[in-house]
Amino acid sequence: xxxxxxxxxxxxxxxxxxxxxxxxxxxxxxxxxxxxxxxxxxxxxxxxxxxxxxxxxxxxxxxxxxxxxxxxxxxxxxxxxxxxxxxxxxxxxxxxxxxxxxxxxxxxxxxxxxxxxxxxxxxxxxxxxxxxxxxxxxxxxxxxxxxxxxxxxxxxxxxxxxxxxxxxxxxxxxxxxxxxxxxxxxxxxxxxxxxxxxxxxxxxxxxxxxxxxxxxxxxxxxxxxxxxxxxxxxxxxxxxxxxxxxxxxxxxxxxxxxxxxxxxxxxxxxxxxxxxxxxxxxxxxxxxxxxxxxxxxxxxxxxxxxxxxxxxxxxxxxxxxxxxxxxxxxxxxxxxxxxxxxxxxxxxxxxxxxxxxxxxxxxxxxxxxxxxxxxxxxxxxxxxxxxxxxxxxxxxxxxxxxxxxxxxxxxxxxxxxxxxx
Amino acid sequence: xxxxxxxxxxxxxxxxxxxxxxxxxxxxxxxxxxxxxxxxxxxxxxxxxxxxxxxxxxxxxxxxxxxxxxxxxxxxxxxxxxxxxxxxxxxxxxxxxxxxxxxxxxxxxxxxxxxxxxxxxxxxxxxxxxxxxxxxxxxxxxxxxxxxxxxxxxxxxxxxxxxxxxxxxxxxxxxxxxxxxxxxxxxxxxxxxxxxxxxxxxxxxxxxxxxxxxxxxxxxxxxxxxxxxxxxxxxxxxxxx
Numbered sequence: 001x002x003x004x005x006x007x008x009x010x011x012x013x014x015x016x017x018x019x020x021x022x023x024x025x026x027x028x029x030x031x032x033x034x035x036x037x038x039x040x041x042x043x044x045x046x047x048x049x050x051x052x053x054x055x056x057x058x059x060x061x062x063x064x065x066x067x068x069x070x071x072x073x074x075x076x077x078x079x080x081x082x083x084x085x086x087x088x089x090x091x092x093x094x095x096x097x098x099x100x101x102x103x104x105x106x107x108x109x110x111x112x113x114x115x116x117x118x119x120x121x122x123x124x125x126x127x128x129x130x131x132x133x134x135x136x137x138x139x140x141x142x143x144x145x146x147x148x149x150x151x152x153x154x155x156x157x158x159x160x161x162x163x164x165x166x167x168x169x170x171x172x173x174x175x176x177x178x179x180x181x182x183x184x185x186x187x188x189x190x191x192x193x194x195x196x197x198x199x200x201x202x203x204x205x206x207x208x209x210x211x212x213x214x215x216x217x218x219x220x221x222x223x224x225x226x227x228x229x230x231x232x233x234x235x236x237x238x239x240x241x242x243x244x245x246x247x248x249x250x251x252x253x254x255x256x257x258x259x260x261x262x263x264x265x266x267x268x269x270x271x272x273x274x275x276x277x278x279x280x281x282x283x284x285x286x287x288x289x290x291x292x293x294x295x296x297x298x299x300x301x302x303x304x305x306x307x308x309x310x311x312x313x314x315x316x317x318x319x320x321x322x323x324x325x326x327x328x329x330x331x332x333x334x335x336x337x338x339x340x341x342x343x344x345x346x347x348x349x350x351x352x353x354x355x356x357x358x359x360x361x362x363x364x365x366x367x368x369x370x371x372x373x374x375x376x377x378x379x380x381x382x383x384x385x386x387x388x389x390x391x392x393x394x395x396x397x398x399x400x401x402x403x404x405x406x407x408x409x410x411x412x413x414x415x416x417x418x419x420x421x
Numbered sequence: 422x423x424x425x426x427x428x429x430x431x432x433x434x435x436x437x438x439x440x441x442x443x444x445x446x447x448x449x450x451x452x453x454x455x456x457x458x459x460x461x462x463x464x465x466x467x468x469x470x471x472x473x474x475x476x477x478x479x480x481x482x483x484x485x486x487x488x489x490x491x492x493x494x495x496x497x498x499x500x501x502x503x504x505x506x507x508x509x510x511x512x513x514x515x516x517x518x519x520x521x522x523x524x525x526x527x528x529x530x531x532x533x534x535x536x537x538x539x540x541x542x543x544x545x546x547x548x549x550x551x552x553x554x555x556x557x558x559x560x561x562x563x564x565x566x567x568x569x570x571x572x573x574x575x576x577x578x579x580x581x582x583x584x585x586x587x588x589x590x591x592x593x594x595x596x597x598x599x600x601x602x603x604x605x606x607x608x609x610x611x612x613x614x615x616x617x618x619x620x621x622x623x624x625x626x627x628x629x630x631x632x633x634x635x636x637x638x639x640x641x642x643x644x645x646x647x648x649x650x651x652x653x654x655x656x657x658x659x660x661x662x
Binding site: 102103118119121123124126127128130131132134135157158243335356360361362363364365368369371 | 436439442444446447448450451454533542544545547548551554555558561562564565566568581584585587591
């Protein structure tokens with residue numbers, strides 16, 4: 001019923017509109033017919049016929065009416081037409097790239113710029129995404145073999161990231177295509193983390209566990225009635241459990257870092273304030289080890305984009321290492337310098353100790369997980385072998401660089417270069 | 422009308438060259454990556470795949486050579502165009518070598534995995550490979566973006582690769598001296614490390630070629646250095662009297 005009513009009104013409306021559109025002509029016609037009737041004294045039938053003819057003419061669909069109907073349709077459709085592709089792309093949270101038949105980038109949204117540095121409109125897409133599966137996808141799409149397709153694409157370096165990429169053509173005969181990247185890194189990373197955890201950590205956890213179980217065996221057997229030995233053994237066991245706990249803490253913080261896909265942009269960190277609070281928090285350790293911490297900060301604002309908690313951890317780990325392993329030097333210098341110009345503009349933070357230094361052959365490898373220059377020394381200093389891995393990981397996420405300079409007998413300098421922008 | 426047509430066809434040909442280079446580069450990156458994964462995870466299946474994939478790169482290099490010669494003969498290129506074409510020939514040769522080196526690592530997988538080696542060795546190799554692959558990736562990214570002003574990083578990373586290689590070299594020597602049964606697998610690993618280090622060198626070569634293509638100048642002369650394995654002597658390597 002409702003449908004029928006709607007149809008009736010829809011037919012009645014144009015008729016009324018046509019009459020209204022031609023109201024002036026119609027009125028003039030009627031006046032003219034009546035005037036002719038008054039002056040010429042024609043028969044009333046002729047006049048009625050003439051009036052009927054006028055009315056019929058007015059009811060014929062006019063060109064203007066058709067025009068206005070088209071206008072209305074256009075206004076209705078322009079809701080989407082006025083929307084520029086650029087705004088639409090910017091509103092998509094996933095990286096999105098629009099490209100043409102020659103695989104040249106036409107437009108990339110902000111997420112794409114953030115995810116894949118070094119892309120610009122006018123650049124060739126197939127030069128940037130060189131992985132064989134991406135090449136095949138682009139070839140298939142551009143040659144017209146498929147209209148749309150989905151592939152899995154992984155980037156291993158510098159940070160491992162996995163995407164599900166869907167590609168398709170846009171609109172009809174626009175010769176434009178679009179790539180949308182859906183980030184799958186988290187799931188992938190969790191898998192990997194699990195495998196890594198089992199491979200690396202089980203060995204590290206096994207060592208203290210083996211010694212604890214050895215002491216338990218001794219306490220229940222030969223040393224059963226020996227209080228002095230019992231005290232000593234319990235002390236060792238406590239140290240070992242403490243070590244396991246620290247190891248688990250570090251592993252968890254590393255896994256948390258790996259789980260967060262990449263740094264969220266936009267936050268600024270005040271390095272001066274961050275490093276001051278790191279130095280304060282390590283005051284007790286410095287006193288205990290007899291190390292004096294010296295500051296050498298450059299003037300002016302020292303702000304870099306980054307995550308405060310993560311950068312805090314970086315400098316905490318570095319300074320803690322400097323205090324522990326550079327203890328014999330008696331002092332540690334923390335200096336901040338600024339590089340203003342050039343492609344390398346940014347802030348350098350250097351933490352320098354004057355201890356025994358690191359032999360050259362170990363330097364390239366000390367950021368590897370569980371790599372230790374001196375296993376015995378690391379154990380006595382309660383190191384887990386993960387501190388510098390965590391530092392390296394955070395700095396990679398910040399696009400920053402860690403450089404290590406050391407001379408045996410003269411100490412070591414760890415420099416962090418944070419790009420300004 | 423005629424001239425417009427010729428120029429655009431010429432452009433197409435040049436574009437085709439760089440597109441082929443990128444495809445080869447992507448393929449080489451993938452091969453090296455898989456060869457290292459096969460080595461670390463002791464996966465002979467994956468190693469076989471890498472060995473078979475090498476043929477794609479050989480074919481790519483032949484194709485680029487042919488195409489480049491045809492373009493030179495047909496278009497008589499000058500200046501940038503000529504550098505672009507000659508550069509393409511050189512880069513494709515470097516990439517093909519990278520593929521060969523990856524294949525050689527894959528071939529050694531079976532020999533190395535016979536007896537299980539300490540994991541720290543593999544971790545070191547992996548780290549070395551990551552450095553070399555990052556180098557290769559960044560260089561090929563520069564080829565895409567042509568922003569040669571960033572090319573300084575290549576030298577820095579080259580130093581890191583050399584230092585890492587020297588360190589691995591020492592470590593492998595230590596293992597060999599500990600137990601003569603380690604000598605066979607460790608020698609293979611030594612070659613793997615050398616191959617990976619060579620991949621970094623080829624990436625540096627490519628960077629130099631790109632610099633030349635874009636600027637027309639040779640990259641400023643490199644300071645003399647390199648890995649220091651030629652001087653590594655471990656105590657006790659001198660035969661006992």
